Amino acid sequence: MNAVTLKEKKNISYKSCFDVIGPVMIGPSSSHTAGALAIGLVANKLFKGLPKRVVVKYYESFAETHKGHGTDFAIISGILGFATDDSRVPDAIKIAESQGIDITFLEESGDSPVGHPNTADIYLEDDSRSIRTVGISVGGGLIKVKHIEIDGFSLNPQGSLPIMIAISSRNNLELELRRIFKKYEVDINNSTNLEKDGKYLYQFDLDSQLSGEARKELENLSDIANIIIL
Amino acid sequence: MYMSIKEIVEAANEKQVPIYELAIKQEMEVTKSTFDEVWAKMEKNLETMENAVKRSVEGDGVFSPTGLTGGDAVRIKKYLESGKSLSGDVMMRGVQGAIGTNEVNAAMGVICATPTAGASGTIPGVLYTIKETLQLSREDQIHFLFTSALFGMIVANNACIAGALGGCQAEVGSASAMAAAAAVEAAGGTPEQSAHAFSTALQNLLGLVCDPVAGLVEIPCVKRNAVGTANALVAADLALAGVNNLIDADEVIDAMYRVGRQMPRELRETGLGGVAETPTGIAIRNKILGKE
Numbered sequence: 001m002n003a004v005t006l007k008e009k010k011n012i013s014y015k016s017c018f019d020v021i022g023p024v025m026i027g028p029s030s031s032h033t034a035g036a037l038a039i040g041l042v043a044n045k046l047f048k049g050l051p052k053r054v055v056v057k058y059y060e061s062f063a064e065t066h067k068g069h070g071t072d073f074a075i076i077s078g079i080l081g082f083a084t085d086d087s088r089v090p091d092a093i094k095i096a097e098s099q100g101i102d103i104t105f106l107e108e109s110g111d112s113p114v115g116h117p118n119t120a121d122i123y124l125e126d127d128s129r130s131i132r133t134v135g136i137s138v139g140g141g142l143i144k145v146k147h148i149e150i151d152g153f154s155l156n157p158q159g160s161l162p163i164m165i166a167i168s169s170r171n172n173l174e175l176e177l178r179r180i181f182k183k184y185e186v187d188i189n190n191s192t193n194l195e196k197d198g199k200y201l202y203q204f205d206l207d208s209q210l211s212g213e214a215r216k217e218l219e220n221l222s223d224i225a226n227i228i229i230l
Numbered sequence: 231m232y233m234s235i236k237e238i239v240e241a242a243n244e245k246q247v248p249i250y251e252l253a254i255k256q257e258m259e260v261t262k263s264t265f266d267e268v269w270a271k272m273e274k275n276l277e278t279m280e281n282a283v284k285r286s287v288e289g290d291g292v293f294s295p296t297g298l299t300g301g302d303a304v305r306i307k308k309y310l311e312s313g314k315s316l317s318g319d320v321m322m323r324g325v326q327g328a329i330g331t332n333e334v335n336a337a338m339g340v341i342c343a344t345p346t347a348g349a350s351g352t353i354p355g356v357l358y359t360i361k362e363t364l365q366l367s368r369e370d371q372i373h374f375l376f377t378s379a380l381f382g383m384i385v386a387n388n389a390c391i392a393g394a395l396g397g398c399q400a401e402v403g404s405a406s407a408m409a410a411a412a413a414v415e416a417a418g419g420t421p422e423q424s425a426h427a428f429s430t431a432l433q434n435l436l437g438l439v440c441d442p443v444a445g446l447v448e449i450p451c452v453k454r455n456a457v458g459t460a461n462a463l464v465a466a467d468l469a470l471a472g473v474n475n476l477i478d479a480d481e482v483i484d485a486m487y488r489v490g491r492q493m494p495r496e497l498r499e500t501g502l503g504g505v506a507e508t509p510t511g512i513a514i515r516n517k518i519l520g521k522e
Contacts, residue, residue, distance in 0.1 A: 012231060012233075012387055013386065013387060014383050014386040014387050015231070015260050015261070016257060016260065016261050017253055017256075017257045017268075017272070017376060017379035017380065017383065018257075018271055018272075018275070018379075019345075019383070019386065020344070020345040020378075020379050020382035020383055020385075020386055020391065020408075021272065021275055021342065021343075021344055021345070021353075021375050021376075021378060021379040021382065022271075022275055022342055022343060022344075023342070023343055024274065024275060024278045024340060024341070024342050024343075025340070025341065025342075025343055025347060026338055026339070026340060027334065027335030027336060027337065027338050027339055027340075027341050027347050027350075027447065028294075028335050028336050028338060028347055028348070028446070028447035028448075029346070029347050029348055029447050030343040030345075030346040030347040030348070030350075031346065031392050031393070031394060031499075033347065034343060034347065060394070060495070060500070061394040061498065061499045061500050064445060064500040064501055064502060065442065065445025065446075065499065065500065065501050066445075067445065067519055068442070068444050068445035068446035068447075068501070068518070068519070069445060069446070069447065070338065085340055089338075090338050116395075117394040117395065117495070117498060117499070117500075118392065118394045137392070137394075138390070138392055138395075139345070139346060139386065139390055139391040139392030139394075139395065139400070139401075140343055140345040140346050140386065140391050140392070141343055141346075141347075142386075185262070208260060208261065208262065209261060209262075211262060
């Protein structure tokens with residue numbers, strides 16, 4: 001696998017007022033409930049659809065306190081695609097199980113593999129495919145994504161969202177993607193290109209949220225690439 | 231983006247604008263949003279806070295699924311109405327708002343994280359009481375939240391706001407300092423006075439550990455928010471009285487971060503230290519989680 005990583009800009013985690021006054025959410029913990037839901041949502045966006053089997057590994061503070069904080073139903077809510085203030089959040093596990101999803105939670109006793117006390121490692125699969133993502137909940141509902149496995153690729157992003165991933169059989173998408181970011185004035189903090197078995201993955205760590213129009217233009221590429229916006 | 235409190239104070243003085251204007255302008259620029267979009271979002275946050283306080287005193291109050299917390303906002307409201315409170319109506323109204331909000335949070339109700347859910351009562355508590363004292367309009371209250379937010383972003387980007395990283399000082403401590411700074415501005419104080427209030431409030435809660443019983447955001451979290459609110463009101467009053475602080479706010483943020491790094495894992499939201507490890511704390515954990 002060939003990897004090219006370019007670090008393009010300094011990373012600030014909390015860019016919006018609403019990262020510290022917000023989110024509006026179902027209690028009881030922003031890092032263990034809202035943040036956990038956000039990590040589940042990353043898995044949902046990577047998998048695109050409902051899995052048959054979910055395995056969640058918890059580390060450190062997540063491992064010690066996930067039961068009390070509702071971390072379990074929060075992560076499953078994310079995997080189901082619920083919003084943080086969706087009233088179905090506390091019932092997510094029942095809802096998932098009623099749809100035939102097999103769920104396992106594991107409390108790991110060692111240190112977090114990515115060096116953060118609020119770490120969750122989520123694995124989703126069905127009969128034909130699987131994804132894995134390791135997320136950390138840094139406080140106030142904000143998360144970082146430290147590791148992703150998808151389509152045989154393995155990624156270690158800087159962490160802050162948004163992250164845009166395109167997977168395609170075409171090796172010439174980078175300029176087109178950069179053109180769209182430039183058009184909508186979205187700065188790129190970091191970018192990585194990977195190649196494996198004739199497939200190409202383009203990953204961009206972005207500095208600001210994408211507008212609805214920018215998203216639409218990216219999603220228009222869906223017929224030639226699997227477009228994932230985290 | 232503003233990355234220090236010093237920069238905020240200097241910009242507010244240089245441009246002769248309130249801090250909330252700096253916050254709104256930065257938000258519009260960074261998130262490429264319109265004024266109306268940014269305003270509507272903060273208004274929704276305010277409504278969420280108001281609804282939580284309101285819900286906390288309906289009937290007998292709200293109770294968490296474990297039954298460990300709940301109903302205290304109703305008790306405080308009744309006590310307040312008796313007119314006999316020692317710390318006075320203004321203080322106890324703030325305490326009622328703070329505890330009520332965190333009771334709703336523990337009951338898995340809808341709240342606004344400020345900056346976290348565990349600390350979600352501190353800022354609404356201050357706002358709930360000073361809106362009466364200072365006769366704040368709805369617009370003023372939204373301004374208060376923008377000012378709180380700008381100060382909060384400095385803490386979040388230079389230190390941390392997660393109990394798992396920095397203990398409760400990073401959560402209720404940060405919230406209390408944010409509220410103190412915003413309360414000073416709402417009361418007509420200067421940007422420097424806001425910074426002094428911020429510094430005092432955060433210093434007073436330096437070293438506060440995160441030790442949730444059974445890992446739940448209930449004991450001692452709910453009452454810590456009452457103290458966060460009270461501390462913010464005291465710090466704001468001190469600054470407005472002209473009592474200054476020799477240690478500047480940015481340095482206190484750095485100190486908070488260092489103290490957090492020095493805290494053992496047991497005292498950073500693992501439920502393995504502090505009041506969580508008292509005999510009663512352990513008994514509660516065993517009962518609820520069925521361990522050992």
